[in-house]
Amino acid sequence: ANNMQESFNFELGFALCTGASPEDDRPPIPVNFMVPKKEISMVPDMGKWKRSQAYADYMGFILTLNEGVKGKKLTCEYPISETVEKLLSLLGTLDRWIDETPPVDQPSRFGNKAYRTWYAKLDQEAENLVSAVLPSDLSAAAPEIAVYLKEAVGNSTRIDYGTGHEAAFAAFLCCLCKVGALRVEDQLALIFKVFDRYLQVMRKLQKTYRMEPAGSQGVWGLDDFQFLPFIWGSSQLIDHPTLEPRHFVEEKVVNEYHQDYMFLECIKFINEMKTGPFAEHSNQLWNISAVPSWSKVNQGLIRMYKAECLEKFPVIQHFKFGSLLSIQSVKP
Numbered sequence: 001a002n003n004m005q006e007s008f009n010f011e012l013g014f015a016l017c018t019g020a021s022p023e024d025d026r027p028p029i030p031v032n033f034m035v036p037k038k039e040i041s042m043v044p045d046m047g048k049w050k051r052s053q054a055y056a057d058y059m060g061f062i063l064t065l066n067e068g069v070k071g072k073k074l075t076c077e078y079p080i081s082e083t084v085e086k087l088l089s090l091l092g093t094l095d096r097w098i099d100e101t102p103p104v105d106q107p108s109r110f111g112n113k114a115y116r117t118w119y120a121k122l123d124q125e126a127e128n129l130v131s132a133v134l135p136s137d138l139s140a141a142a143p144e145i146a147v148y149l150k151e152a153v154g155n156s157t158r159i160d161y162g163t164g165h166e167a168a169f170a171a172f173l174c175c176l177c178k179v180g181a182l183r184v185e186d187q188l189a190l191i192f193k194v195f196d197r198y199l200q201v202m203r204k205l206q207k208t209y210r211m212e213p214a215g216s217q218g219v220w221g222l223d224d225f226q227f228l229p230f231i232w233g234s235s236q237l238i239d240h241p242t243l244e245p246r247h248f249v250e251e252k253v254v255n256e257y258h259q260d261y262m263f264l265e266c267i268k269f270i271n272e273m274k275t276g277p278f279a280e281h282s283n284q285l286w287n288i289s290a291v292p293s294w295s296k297v298n299q300g301l302i303r304m305y306k307a308e309c310l311e312k313f314p315v316i317q318h319f320k321f322g323s324l325l326s327i328q329s330v331k332p
């Protein structure tokens, strides 16, 4: 376990492995994988979470990627590894299952029960899907990592989706990095391909089954469903020569640039889903459009993400901890 930690650049808060080539210096494979479980059952447990190795690794991962995408377009060039290809194929499978599971007739417009049929397939297949992504010598990690995938697509009892589910997907990717299946050179593909494809599939789930926003703060929240693409998306726009935060509320700008910037893709989806003046249905974002620079927007969103998601008991109570994202306290 000590060797494994040395392979990560923890000094910089990096959770991604850094190595010259994919095979030769992967961290030694740990043998103590475990099925992750809940550890935060009461509000006073939140301190344990904030001090945990999992919190440090999770935040390090988010911030590493935030640095990695700074100033970069979705359409820029980057390498695509075999693991990334396999992740895209996994997400393609989830997408195809939506087509194969049409919504059913039911009295309520919201929370279509066909979602539960779709979810049952994932529940059954998650471990196989994750095994297919992992190199064969890491197959012992599949049961641990698959739990995060199952938590990342919404709640099948409530038929809702929110930032806690989104966090589980980031945790899923973080675990793939920690075992060395994904590497630092995958970071652009990780956001621009894998996370972007994940968002497409989640939007299709939200629309097809009319999922409810989980723990939504209504007009006080940033967005009904997502948070991370606004963080990484605002980082992409830092120091852009012409686009300023005040432009993202203009539909013309969104239509012209959404293929290059994740932030604008999110705004485009909001424009499609909501009616009425932007300032009313998305008041928080409207206020953010008055912030003078993208770097200030980015810093503000990171602060807000910690306060509104990672420090909220209703979100974190569902988070699961294992050997890769551990509840153990960070060593001083």
Ligand SMILES: *[C@@H]1O[C@H](CO)[C@@H](O)[C@H](O)[C@H]1NC(C)=O
Pocket: 151, 155, 156, 157, 158, 318
């Ligand atoms: C889904 O929601 C139900 C009902 O609120 C809850 O008991 C359950 O723990 C949730 N499941 C997950 C995976 O969050």
Ligand SMILES: *[C@@H]1O[C@H](CO)[C@@H](O)[C@H](O)[C@H]1NC(C)=O
Pocket: 219, 220, 221, 283, 284, 287
């Ligand atoms: C947006 O700004 C206005 C004016 O300062 C304020 O009244 C409102 O509460 C803000 N909205 C949100 C969602 O914070």
